[in-house]
Structures are given as C-alpha cells and as structure tokens.
Amino acid sequence: MPPCWISLRGSMARAAPLDPTSDAERYIVPGLQRGLQILRAFDRQRTQLGAPEIARELGIPRSTVFRLMQTLEYMGLLEKVDHSSEYRLGIGVLSLGFECLASMEVTELARPILDRLRDETGFSSHLAIRDGADVVFVVKSAAKAAFASSVTIGTRFPAHATILGRVMLADLSDSELQTVYPTGKLPRYSDQTPETVTALKKILEGDTSRGYALSAAYFEHGIGSIAAPVRDSSGRVIAAINVIFQDGKVEKNDYIDRVLQAASDLSRQLNYHPAVNKQERRTG
C-alpha cells in the first residue's frame, strides 16, 4: 500500500488564516487560496472528487466550492469526469508544473548525468531538491530492471528521513536548521529515524565528513540508497543525486564513487569550483 506521506500538502497551508492581523498571512486572497486547496485535494489515491466531498474535507461551504470548481474547470485545471458530477485534474495543470521544471537549469543538465549513472549502476537514479522540510523529486532516470524506482516526479518525502534529504540538510547551518524545524521534534518513520534535531545533527556530521550518505533504513526497510550533494557556483548544496536498490543485495561501496562522480559532474556544470582540500575520487 502506498504510504500516505507521499502527500502533496507539504508546502501548503492547512488552515485558513486565523488572525487577519497576523504577520505573514495578512494579505491572503481566500478565493485563490481555496481554489488551490481544491486542486491539492486530488492525489494518486483520490483521482476524482465531487464538490460535496471536497467541501466537507476543506470545511468550505458547498456553494462556494461549486463556484471555485467551476472556475477551475473554466481555466482548464479541472475537467468533468465523463458526464458525472465529479472532477479530475485537467491537463492544464501540466503546463504549470513543467514550465517550472523547464525554468530550472539543474534539471536540464541533470538528465544526461542521471541517465549515465543509471546505465553504470543499473539502479534508478534521481535528482531531488529541498523545499523546507521536504525533499521533492524533480528528475528521475528509471532502471531498466524489473526492480525500478516507483517514485514519480513531484513526489515529496520528509527530508530528515531520507538519504537525499540528509545530504541536503547537512549543508545547513544551525540557525537554518532551526528555521526548517522550529519545534526541534521530527516525526518517526522507522525505528532508525532521528527524533530530534540534535540527533539528526549527529548523523549529518558523519555525512558531511564523508561527502555522501548511505543506507535508507531511516524511512523504509529494504530500500537502500546512496546520495551525494550537488553544489552551485557559490558552493552551497542546491540539490542531491541518489541511486536506490534493494538493501542487502549489493555491495554499496562499489557504487559510492559513481554517485559522487555524477554529483560532482553536475556541480561542475553549475560552475562549482571545489575547494583545495577537496580530493577528487575516481574509480579504476
């Protein structure tokens, strides 16, 4: 069963602005906010929804949802499912997402690199970026083998529970970590997931000194992963590359260099110039 935290509500406001005079939420246009909330109510599990269902879930009056959905249909973001009264996401939403992707330089450059990594290792490889406490997959090169990655582009995971995320979190300063995790508490997904920012930092220190991260038992048993950071010209980590495989069946060390190399290649294309004490690793 697909895990429920592959949810798209990651970067999204859950509640309506509580206090109209509160700082960040002072000028929120409800019509727009709720319209977007409606769009986000659709996901892989629930691909088609009716107005009443959404109204209940979001706590918005039926007639308002009705109007909003009509607007969304008019804009091509929703479409009526056959002749029923339910809606599903319309192809119009594609334009948005892909324009976003297309405008990200990294993704353009990453594709051939991921493909090569996939060919070299035989594993599915991904490029992900961080959005707050989430990692978001933006490019994927699926393994040709029977065991291939099932994550799709746009999928979100909790950063602290994935290798990809750890590699990116490791670049943050203490104060930046504080911003990402204001409470200091982290949700658990397996018995190895760190529970507090302090515990997370310990793990990150190890990752940082090695320059890559191993194993993914923090999140899901049986899935192994190797990840390495991608840096831009300023030296900051802006993304991460990984490969995934069935844990225990592979000798991880054989692939670390490949992943590091791919990440390093991409970093170089982004005009990252490694510091002097950074050693080049190469296989063979």
Next chain:
Amino acid sequence: MPPCWISLRGSMARAAPLDPTSDAERYIVPGLQRGLQILRAFDRQRTQLGAPEIARELGIPRSTVFRLMQTLEYMGLLEKVDHSSEYRLGIGVLSLGFECLASMEVTELARPILDRLRDETGFSSHLAIRDGADVVFVVKSAAKAAFASSVTIGTRFPAHATILGRVMLADLSDSELQTVYPTGKLPRYSDQTPETVTALKKILEGDTSRGYALSAAYFEHGIGSIAAPVRDSSGRVIAAINVIFQDGKVEKNDYIDRVLQAASDLSRQLNYHPAVNKQERRTG
C-alpha cells in the same frame, strides 16, 4: 529563436468574463482566475517576473496583483527570487501537475513502450493527448543522438498543424470537429498548413485510411514525424505516439511499422480490441 506558440495559454481564458450573464462564464471567481493567470504568465522565456510587469500585461491593478502574488507565494506556487522583488514559479506547482500525470494510466504504460520505440528507431518518441485544438506532450523519450527532441513535457502545439494532432483529430466526427473549430478557420504556420476545417478533413481522411500520418511540413520545415493513434477499450483515440527526425535524411517507410506497433501495443494494454477488418502489421 523558440516559437511563441509554444505557449501555455492554450486552454486558458484570455479575457475576463465580458458579460456576467453569459452562459458558461457565469460563476467565475475573479480572485482564483486572476491568480491562475498570473501563474500562467511565467514561461520558458520569462522565468521571473515582478508584480508591475504582470499587472500591466494582464490589465489588473498593481495592488491586486501584489496581494494575489503574496497568496501564491504563501501557497508555495511562487517564490521570491533571491532578495529581489521578482518572483519565479515555486516547486509547489510540481505537486499539481504530476499528480495529474500520475493519475493518467496511459502515461505509466507509455514510458517503456516509448523507450523501446526510441531504442529501435534511434529517434525521440513522444506520447501526446489532445486538449481542444491543442496537442499536449505528456511523455517523452529523448533520442540519445545529438539531434534530440527539444519539446518538453507539457508543451502545447496547434493540433491541426502537427502529425500527432492530425492523428487524433482524425477520430473526431464532423460535429466534434465543429466544436473544436467553431469558426472553421485555422491559423497557418507553414504554406502547407490547412486553412479551413474542410481542407483539414481531406487530409484526415487519408490519415484515417492508412492508420498513421506522415511528415510534418505543416508546422515546421525540416522536421519529419510519423504518428499513430492510441485507442482505449471503447475504441476511441485517446492519445497518439510519434517519432521525430530530420526530414529528408531518413527513409520513412522503414519506421512506420515500428510506430504503428508501439501505438498498437499501448492500445492493447489499454484493453483495446481491434476490429476484425483491422490487419496486424509487423516487420520481418
């Protein structure tokens, strides 16, 4: 220079509702509509925009745009570019588009088929669906050669001017064509683009009898293409598969069967059962 009709405004309302009592546009929520218009103002050419610019372009008061953009930022669909006052599309939009893709059965099934087609022919292959008078690319398998497809997922083209589009339009009845082209006039993109629905129908008849469509001089000189329709269990054309190549340099007939086979494979996976008089074609 990239052509301007690779625009995402295809399925979108250009003007605000003119007459509030007119039929289809009676219940449009302006806040939502304009918020989405703002999102759509971003494209490959203009990846970052400021509020004044958008206000001018859409004819919306500055202060309104300001509020809408603040809402969009709050929802994770826009993000401030560094510390300037400009915005770019945020990663939040990915969640929308890809949930849509993920919910489309075709795309899941199409990928391996497109990859095989690409490997067999050496050309970039695509799956596209039709949205009104547009074709929208939804899956792509890029050629490994130097000459690869530059279209990205989500790209829109005028259907009547592309092979992919013709293959899908050919499945429409006269009345459906009427709905798609109410005026009967078609914009021209090359001297071979049909100008009227009547002229288009002539071409479509030929495509239908052959079961595939050839050559793309209707749209852009120098680009060749072969496309074939994908049908669902009801027998209706729901998508189309194509390969593209540099025109004149290849013997098209060598590849027609491959494309037909790929389209047929995908159709069969969608539970399409060909009619009795439909002959199976196979190479070798």
Next chain:
DNA sequence: AAACGTTGTTTAATATATAAAACAACGTGT
C-alpha cells in the same frame, strides 16, 4: 540636489464574492 519615475506597501470607500437558505432533481429505503 531637486524633480521624476519606479516600485513595495498600506489605507479606506466601494464594488463584489461569499455562504446560508431555498429550490429542484435525483436516488434509496421504508
């Protein structure tokens, strides 16, 4: 340096969307 055009942000009057209520049209169970 002063005048000007930008732009980001806020205010306040007015135009407008909202949401409760009501209606119609279903299906479902009794």
Next chain:
DNA sequence: ACACGTTGTTTTATATATTAAACAACGTTT
C-alpha cells in the same frame, strides 16, 4: 408512494475583497 438524504444550482443579504489613492523608499535624470 412517501419521506429522507444527497447533490446541482440559484438566489440574496452580508461579509469581504478590490482598487484608487496615498505614502515611503528607492534609483535616475536633469
């Protein structure tokens, strides 16, 4: 056949978003 719960749609008073105008803070030009 009737009562009941759904749902799609429309109305209408009221709550709310909109927008012109104004302010502040820039950078340019003269």
